[in-house]
Amino acid sequence: MAYIPHFSISASLLSEVERIAALRERIQSATVDLGSIPALQKEARARNVHASTAIEGNTLTLEQVRELDEGGTPAHARSRAIARMQREVMNCFAAFRQVEQNISLTPIRQEHLLELHRILAGEVMDQGEAGAYRMIGVRVGNYFPPPPDAVSGLMFELLEWWNTAATKLSPALSFAILHHRFESIHPFADGNGRMGRALSLWELCRRGFDAQRILSVDEFYWEDRPRYYKELDAVRRAGDDLSAWLEYSAEGLRQTLERTWLRIQSIQGSATKKLALRPRQQRLLHLLRDQGSMAPNEIWSALSISRQGAMDLLKPLIAAGLVEKVGGAKTGHYVLRNL
Numbered sequence: 386m387a388y389i390p391h392f393s394i395s396a397s398l399l400s401e402v403e404r405i406a407a408l409r410e411r412i413q414s415a416t417v418d419l420g421s422i423p424a425l426q427k428e429a430r431a432r433n434v435h436a437s438t439a440i441e442g443n444t445l446t447l448e449q450v451r452e453l454d455e456g457g458t459p460a461h462a463r464s465r466a467i468a469r470m471q472r473e474v475m476n477c478f479a480a481f482r483q484v485e486q487n488i489s490l491t492p493i494r495q496e497h498l499l500e501l502h503r504i505l506a507g508e509v510m511d512q513g514e515a516g517a518y519r520m521i522g523v524r525v526g527n528y529f530p531p532p533p534d535a536v537s538g539l540m541f542e543l544l545e546w547w548n549t550a551a552t553k554l555s556p557a558l559s560f561a562i563l564h565h566r567f568e569s570i571h572p573f574a575d576g577n578g579r580m581g582r583a584l585s586l587w588e589l590c591r592r593g594f595d596a597q598r599i600l601s602v603d604e605f606y607w608e609d610r611p612r613y614y615k616e617l618d619a620v621r622r623a624g625d626d627l628s629a630w631l632e633y634s635a636e637g638l639r640q641t642l643e644r645t646w647l648r649i650q651s652i653q654g655s656a657t658k659k660l661a662l663r664p665r666q667q668r669l670l671h672l673l674r675d676q677g678s679m680a681p682n683e684i685w686s687a688l689s690i691s692r693q694g695a696m697d698l699l700k701p702l703i704a705a706g707l708v709e710k711v712g713g714a715k716t717g718h719y720v721l722r723n724l
Contacts, residue, residue: 388542389550390562392627401635405557408642409594415649424667425599425648430454434477436607437582443470450474473509477579480505484587485598491591492548495540498584505583506576513574521574526614528621530571539570547588556594560585561634562627565620582606599645605637648674651707651721665690666698670707670721678711678720 435450445453445467453474483504490497503516513519518536522529531539543566551559564585571577582603589595589602606613616633620626651674665688672687673679679687685695699719702708709722 386542387550388539388546388566390546390566390627391625392558392562392631395628395632398628398632398635401632401639402555402557405635405639405642408639408646412599412642412646412649415646422597422599424664425645426597427454428648428671429599429601429645430478430481432601433582433586433603434474434481436601436603437579438470438473438477440582440603440607440610440613441473441578443473445470445474454478469509476505476507476509477583480579480583481586484583484590488587488590488596493544495537495544498540498544498580501583502573502576502580505579506573510575515576518572519574523571523574525571526618528618530569536570536572540572543567543570551588552592556589556592557635557638558631559592560588560594560638561631563588564634565617565627565630568617569621569625600638600641601644602637602641604644605640663698666702669698670702673708673719673721678718680718684719 431447431451431454434454435445435447438445438450453471480501483501487497499516499518506515508515513521518533518540520533522532524530543563546566547559547563551563554562564581567581567584568577573580586595586600586602589600590598612633616630620630623629648671651670669684669688672684681692681695684699685692688695688698690698699708703710706722708719710717710719712718
């Protein structure tokens with residue numbers, strides 16, 4: 386029996402899809418010659434990993450997640466609980482890299498999903514086995530997913546839809562349908578949330594919607610987790626009608642594109658000439674974007690560099706029109722321009 390998603394296209398959803406298309410076109414035009422795409426990719430990956438693990442209760446900060454991605458270990462990470470959270474984050478990074486390496490993979494089969502789950506959930510499973518469908522019944526709030534003996538067949542149907550019918554839909558719809566259906570089947574004993582969100586990002590990448598891998602949709606879900614869970618559950622209460630879920634997911638995708646556009650502007654700024662940004666300059670621009678403004682001592686502390694090192698980073702950014710100093714000699718701080 387084939388999987389057939391049920392939904393209707395409302396005026397609100399159509400409006401969101403149109404805005405999404407316009408934003409995506411703007412971003413694509415801006416990034417054609419943008420030399421900082423690797424930095425944007427790295428930032429998006431860190432934000433997705435932080436958000437997806439935080440949704441599940443991981444308390445590591447975005448800065449700590451970035452540090453782990455760069456091979457570091459937070460100084461306070463000595464307890465068993467922190468060590469587990471670190472492993473969860475590193476697994477998530479590895480899973481996203483696995484997705485990136487298989488963007489053009491077609492068709493996607495069950496063994497590919499099992500391998501991705503093995504990477505994502507290895508050594509952090511509360512129950513069950515990483516890389517294997519569950520052999521136990523589970524409960525998610527008030528929802529009881531299908532029994533274990535139905536999981537493999539339902540996943541086969543979902544993969545059949547993903548490899549065929551999904552390709553005829555806009556990625557702005559198919560990524561959301563894939564996400565919800567996977568969560569409804571709940572095929573693994575643990576790690577389904579992280580896995581479902583990874584698959585939805587995989588869909589955006591393999592369909593070419595996020596071919597540059599610079600979107601961090603998971604931030605939208607994390608910032609209002611109660612609403613995220615409520616919207617997931619509302620589909621089941623509506624008799625598996627996905628219409629409201631598609632509107633919610635489109636809203637999240639549109640907000641993600643808006644934020645990505647802001648990050649691109651923070652790098653481009655009002656520069657009149659091209660500037661080859663060094664990694665620390667890219668990180669500084671993201672810090673200024675996230676924090677609004679920073680005093681000189683906050684900059685060299687955040688980047689672990691000397692005062693002179695901070696000025697060496699800032700001077701080219703100021704000359705290029707990306708950053709400006711506001712305030713007096715003693716109270717001055719640095720901000721991004723034209724945001």
